[in-house]
Amino acid sequence: MADSTSLGPGEYADRWRLILLLDACEAANLCPIPLARIHALAFLSNVLAPVWSTRSYDGKILKRRGGPFYPELQAQLDRLVGLGFVTISNLSHTEENGQWTLAGSFALNEDLTRPVLSLADVFTDEQITREFFRRLTYATSRLTRSLESVVEFDATWSDNRTGEGDVVDFAEWRRANYSAFTANFFEKLTTTGSQKTAGDKLQMYMLLLDRRREGSAKIGGVNGATRSIARPS
Amino acid sequence: MAQRGRSRARANSTKSAVSSAVAAGDANPFGGINEDDVRTFATSYLGEVPELAAPEFSIALESVARAVAARMDHDDYAADEKRLAFFIITDRARVLGERIGAIGEPIVDNGSKRLCGCVLVTGATCRSGYGSDLSGKTTGELFAEVISKGVGNEIALVFDPNATEDELRYYPKGVASPDIVQRFSFRTMTFTMSMLDSVLKRLHEESLLTPDAAKGLDIWEQSKKYRPIKDAEARLQGLTRLTLSVAFDRKLFSVWWEVPGTQGRCDLFITSRDANSAGKLTAHAVLELKVLRSYSAGGARVAKKVNADAVKKGVAQARGYRIDKNALNAMLCCYDMREPSQSDGDKCFNPVRTTATKHAVHLRSYRLYGSPNDLRIDRMAS
Numbered sequence: 248m249a250d251s252t253s254l255g256p257g258e259y260a261d262r263w264r265l266i267l268l269l270d271a272c273e274a275a276n277l278c279p280i281p282l283a284r285i286h287a288l289a290f291l292s293n294v295l296a297p298v299w300s301t302r303s304y305d306g307k308i309l310k311r312r313g314g315p316f317y318p319e320l321q322a323q324l325d326r327l328v329g330l331g332f333v334t335i336s337n338l339s340h341t342e343e344n345g346q347w348t349l350a351g352s353f354a355l356n357e358d359l360t361r362p363v364l365s366l367a368d369v370f371t372d373e374q375i376t377r378e379f380f381r382r383l384t385y386a387t388s389r390l391t392r393s394l395e396s397v398v399e400f401d402a403t404w405s406d407n408r409t410g411e412g413d414v415v416d417f418a419e420w421r422r423a424n425y426s427a428f429t430a431n432f433f434e435k436l437t438t439t440g441s442q443k444t445a446g447d448k449l450q451m452y453m454l455l456l457d458r459r460r461e462g463s464a465k466i467g468g469v470n471g472a473t474r475s476i477a478r479p480s
Numbered sequence: 481m482a483q484r485g486r487s488r489a490r491a492n493s494t495k496s497a498v499s500s501a502v503a504a505g506d507a508n509p510f511g512g513i514n515e516d517d518v519r520t521f522a523t524s525y526l527g528e529v530p531e532l533a534a535p536e537f538s539i540a541l542e543s544v545a546r547a548v549a550a551r552m553d554h555d556d557y558a559a560d561e562k563r564l565a566f567f568i569i570t571d572r573a574r575v576l577g578e579r580i581g582a583i584g585e586p587i588v589d590n591g592s593k594r595l596c597g598c599v600l601v602t603g604a605t606c607r608s609g610y611g612s613d614l615s616g617k618t619t620g621e622l623f624a625e626v627i628s629k630g631v632g633n634e635i636a637l638v639f640d641p642n643a644t645e646d647e648l649r650y651y652p653k654g655v656a657s658p659d660i661v662q663r664f665s666f667r668t669m670t671f672t673m674s675m676l677d678s679v680l681k682r683l684h685e686e687s688l689l690t691p692d693a694a695k696g697l698d699i700w701e702q703s704k705k706y707r708p709i710k711d712a713e714a715r716l717q718g719l720t721r722l723t724l725s726v727a728f729d730r731k732l733f734s735v736w737w738e739v740p741g742t743q744g745r746c747d748l749f750i751t752s753r754d755a756n757s758a759g760k761l762t763a764h765a766v767l768e769l770k771v772l773r774s775y776s777a778g779g780a781r782v783a784k785k786v787n788a789d790a791v792k793k794g795v796a797q798a799r800g801y802r803i804d805k806n807a808l809n810a811m812l813c814c815y816d817m818r819e820p821s822q823s824d825g826d827k828c829f830n831p832v833r834t835t836a837t838k839h840a841v842h843l844r845s846y847r848l849y850g851s852p853n854d855l856r857i858d859r860m861a862s
Contacts, residue, residue, distance in 0.1 A: 273573075274604070297501050402513045406511035424501035425508075425511025431501065432522075433518075436522040454521075
């Protein structure tokens with residue numbers, strides 16, 4: 248990338264993550280993807296990373312009313328747009344706490360990112376991350392509701408011991424990743440051997456959130472959703 | 481600070497990948513979700529959720545089969561011109577679709593979209609895509625038209641509505657290489673053991689017989705040395721489940737896997753819902769799968785007794801699951817991945833044949849060659 252020499256490791260990692268996330272969105276035909284959905288996906292990739300035996304990028308997040316949002320990641324997304332690696336459509340701006348952010352729907356610039364993604368295939372960690380992100384977006388593409396509405400029902404995000412405006416710390420100073428715990432719990436009810444059923448757990452977890460969201464839409468509210476899970480006919 | 485935090489998160493999450501994601505003593509390790517709901521949900525969906533760890537082509541096959549079946553069930557399907565439907569499977573549907581001037585189709589899997597006479601550029605999950613109508617009338621014209629659009633070398637699945645038996649044809653090198661094709665039976669409406677045999681035989685011959693046929697399935701650690709991967713049985717189970725799910729009509733049949741019961745977990749279990757008798761389930765067959773090995777994934781020799789014991793145990797398991805599930809049939813499928821000097825075809829069943837017959841367990845052996853040359857030698861000798 249053009250200015251990679253001036254980047255700190257965090258910014259560099261954020262750009263890699265964004266490109267790999269958008270690559271996965273392209274693979275699942277989710278692009279152009281709206282801004283809120285990218286952040287929802289980034290959050291789910293963080294809490295569900297242990298299910299795929301890979302690393303979370305961020306172990307904490309501010310609990311906002313509008314859903315997951317990573318300011319540092321957003322800054323790098325804006326930068327990638329500026330550099331031409333990411334294209335934006337349906338362009339608008341949003342303002343939060345005095346800061347303006349580009350809003351719209353995002354997609355990869357295929358020509359510019361192809362060499363970058365080829366490079367990702369050289370490194371084992373990036374290969375694993377790329378595979379994980381793709382399986383996550385495949386699971387996402389099967390949702391009946393938008394991801395940004397489903398993510399509110401995530402086990403970690405919806406835990407009411409953390410209120411809005413507080414930091415949800417699930418893997419930084421605390422071990423409180425309820426999403427990974429729940430997804431891994433399926434293993435106890437299905438088969439043994441985490442590696443071979445990682446995709447299954449991801450899919451089931453996303454379906455669980457979808458059903459919780461569906462239940463909420465019928466009777467209203469996150470809290471009511473837990474009694475509304477029913478297998479569709 | 482942000483950097484330190486991020487590094488710490490990575491270190492922690494690496495640990496959490498192997499240990500617990502939640503601290504011991506946490507009163508509610510399910511966070512905002514009720515544990516009972518997780519259990520209820522898991523029980524409801526156990527064995528029916530598509531395996532996302534499967535190879536991408538497997539996901540695509542199942543997804544396309546689902547989309548085609550939905551269209552065939554739609555009232556408008558009768559009026560569709562019965563021409564080929566092409567599905568170009570790519571991880572860049574948007575880019576490729578726009579390049580060939582196809583139109584964005586937000587929904588393609590619920591039966592509302594006509595598929596015959598179209599080329600649809602889509603991802604592995606086939607929920608949406610980019611479609612373009614084709615003008616060709618004959619199979620040859622349609623193939624040529626797809627190639628002329630510049631997508632002839634892309635992975636493709638083709639549905640022919642005029643075939644005697646419904647099938648999906650998988651072109652791993654694209655329709656420009658029509659000779660390289662694997663066929664998957666599709667949407668069978670009735671269950672018979674001969675139909676089950678036919679599906680499993682086709683799967684074996686077209687997707688498993690040699691390492692070339694099995695390319696992408698990663699069932700061999702080192703094929704020439706006859707070293708299957710460690711979890712070859714699980715991979716084969718996944719592929720067989722997928723193939724059966726595609727083969728038998730999804731509205732009538734369910735293919736379950738790892739179904740718990742009093743005698744253990746049944747590898748595969750095929751049921752159908754009786755359309756004339758609301759809610760009545762027919763348990764058609766239980767399948768137990770075994771891999772016979774000469775060597776482990778790491779290269780250690782596997783004793784003959786281990787394979788003999790696996791066959792013996794497989795018969796007992798198939799019998800037990802059949803009784804447990806009140807199934808009409810039981811089958812033991814042995815995938816023989818042993819080196820040529822050890823492979824003995826159906827003879828591996830000799831010690832258990834009487835027991836299997838007594839307990840109505842069907843025995844099937846499928847030979848997987850480590851190299852095409854071994855297949856040729858075997859065919860020449862027989």
